[in-house]
Amino acid sequence: MNDVINEAYAPPRIDIEAEFRRSGLGEVLDELDRDLVGLAPVKRRIREIAARLLIDRIRADHGLIGTPPTLHMSFTGNPGTGKTTVALRMADILHRLGYIRSNHLISVTRDDLVGQYIGHTAPKTKEVLKKAMGGVLFIDEAYYLYRPENERDYGQEAIEILLQVMEAKRDDLVVILAGYADRMARFYEANPGFRSRIAHHIDFPDYTDEELFAIAEKMLEAQHERFDAAGAEAFRAYIQARRTQPLFANARSVRNALDRARLRQAVRLMENRAGPVDLEALVTITADDILQSRVFRDAAAQAAGAPA
Amino acid sequence: MRLTQGTFSFLPDLTDDQIAAQVRYCIDKGWAINIEFTDDPHPRNTYWEMWGLPMFDLKDAAAVMFELEACRKVHRGRSYIRISAFDSSPGWESLRLSFITDRPEDEPGFRLERAEGEGRKIGYKLHAYATDRPSGERY
Numbered sequence: 001m002n003d004v005i006n007e008a009y010a011p012p013r014i015d016i017e018a019e020f021r022r023s024g025l026g027e028v029l030d031e032l033d034r035d036l037v038g039l040a041p042v043k044r045r046i047r048e049i050a051a052r053l054l055i056d057r058i059r060a061d062h063g064l065i066g067t068p069p070t071l072h073m074s075f076t077g078n079p080g081t082g083k084t085t086v087a088l089r090m091a092d093i094l095h096r097l098g099y100i101r102s103n104h105l106i107s108v109t110r111d112d113l114v115g116q117y118i119g120h121t122a123p124k125t126k127e128v129l130k131k132a133m134g135g136v137l138f139i140d141e142a143y144y145l146y147r148p149e150n151e152r153d154y155g156q157e158a159i160e161i162l163l164q165v166m167e168a169k170r171d172d173l174v175v176i177l178a179g180y181a182d183r184m185a186r187f188y189e190a191n192p193g194f195r196s197r198i199a200h201h202i203d204f205p206d207y208t209d210e211e212l213f214a215i216a217e218k219m220l221e222a223q224h225e226r227f228d229a230a231g232a233e234a235f236r237a238y239i240q241a242r243r244t245q246p247l248f249a250n251a252r253s254v255r256n257a258l259d260r261a262r263l264r265q266a267v268r269l270m271e272n273r274a275g276p277v278d279l280e281a282l283v284t285i286t287a288d289d290i291l292q293s294r295v296f297r298d299a300a301a302q303a304a305g306a307p308a
Numbered sequence: 309m310r311l312t313q314g315t316f317s318f319l320p321d322l323t324d325d326q327i328a329a330q331v332r333y334c335i336d337k338g339w340a341i342n343i344e345f346t347d348d349p350h351p352r353n354t355y356w357e358m359w360g361l362p363m364f365d366l367k368d369a370a371a372v373m374f375e376l377e378a379c380r381k382v383h384r385g386r387s388y389i390r391i392s393a394f395d396s397s398p399g400w401e402s403l404r405l406s407f408i409t410d411r412p413e414d415e416p417g418f419r420l421e422r423a424e425g426e427g428r429k430i431g432y433k434l435h436a437y438a439t440d441r442p443s444g445e446r447y
Contacts, residue, residue, distance in 0.1 A: 101368055102367050102368055129371075130363065130366060130374065130375070131366060131367065131371070132367075133366070133367070133368045133370040133371040134367050134368020134370050134371070135367055165374075169370065169374065171370075172368065172370035172371075173370070
């Protein structure tokens with residue numbers, strides 16, 4: 001009897017470490033660190049969100065129930081900085097943290113939200129929102145929703161419905177907007193309601209040369225391929241040269257460069273098919289495959305043309 | 309008189325949490341969910357008005373509750389509202405589950421009418437008191 005009373009009056013001691021281990025959070029965050037190169041600010045913000053959700057859950061377990069946090073996010077950054085990749089993982093992360101009920105992400109663009117005639121937009125937008133409920137709605141290139149140059153554009157209607165549902169259904173839906181930094185800034189300027197309803201504005205920085213090289217290695221690894229020593233050196237030079245040229249799209253440029261290198265490698269193997277090759281040759285990208293790139297020719301031309 | 313139609317008809321009205329749990333069950337089964345309403349309580353009134361389109365590819369019950377809320381804003385207290393779930397796995401849509409979520413506060417019920425016909429034959433007819441008034445003013 002006494003024991004029961006004592007227990008009831010003892011201030012509860014909370015072991016955050018045990019809760020952390022039980023939640024499997026460490027695993028999620030480690031995985032994130034391992035799979036995504038660079039992106040320090042993004043990872044930091046995800047850690048913050050994860051910590052907040054865990055503490056909230058512990059609080060709720062002890063009867064201290066508050067309102068759930070708003071998790072609408074905005075990802076801005078240059079092309080190829082991993083906005084879409086992170087968004088795809090976000091659904092997984094939030095689900096494992098127990099914030100969203102089902103692990104699904106609906107990825108939409110303007111076309112999926114905005115209708116073609118009067119009265120078409122609202123049902124279309126609602127349909128998409130309903131599909132996304134319980135999970136994450138990812139709006140890629142969100143700034144296209146707002147087209148100031150056309151005053152009869154139906155994008156505004158979609159924006160209004162989005163705002164309304166984002167506010168009313170915070171517990172059921174996480175909306176992530178993504179787009180290039182400058183255009184998103186203009187978009188938020190024109191729609192201040194969006195800016196204030198989004199709790200997390202995450203800016204994706206450009207990758208450094210070293211990070212891009214690490215990404216390239218990861219991409220190759222996923223296909224069981226690798227650089228040889230000279231190839232690695234050539235690719236580092238490629239990244240440096242590519243960065244100075246127009247339409248540089250970070251990791252996307254790297255992916256395209258690798259795709260083209262694979263093509264050249266395949267052609268090289270076909271042309272030299274007379275002699276037998278070993279397995280190693282099939283999965284190795286050599287310096288030759290990279291140095292043939294147009295980027296080096298352009299860079300040389302640029303260097304030659306610059307003094308003139 | 310309390311109208312009893314469909315599944316759970318002899319249970320007390322479901323709470324929103326219970327409705328959401330039923331909807332979740334339907335979604336997990338892959339059934340399409342439909343919200344319907346009517347102000348004609350006759351048991352032979354099979355085809356109720358649809359609230360929007362059937363919801364085929366939802367992942368979560370919240371979306372149905374969202375639509376149900378919208379339907380209630382217009383029809384609560386003035387109509388019956390029900391949720392039905394359709395299974396398309398046989399190759400056609402077949403009704404699997406249907407239950408009333410909302411009902412008017414005052415349900416006047418039915419009267420039985422007898423019509424004596426030829427040779428003392430008696431025909432019976434069920435008449436809902438509510439339908440004495442025109443549609444839209446019944447509850």
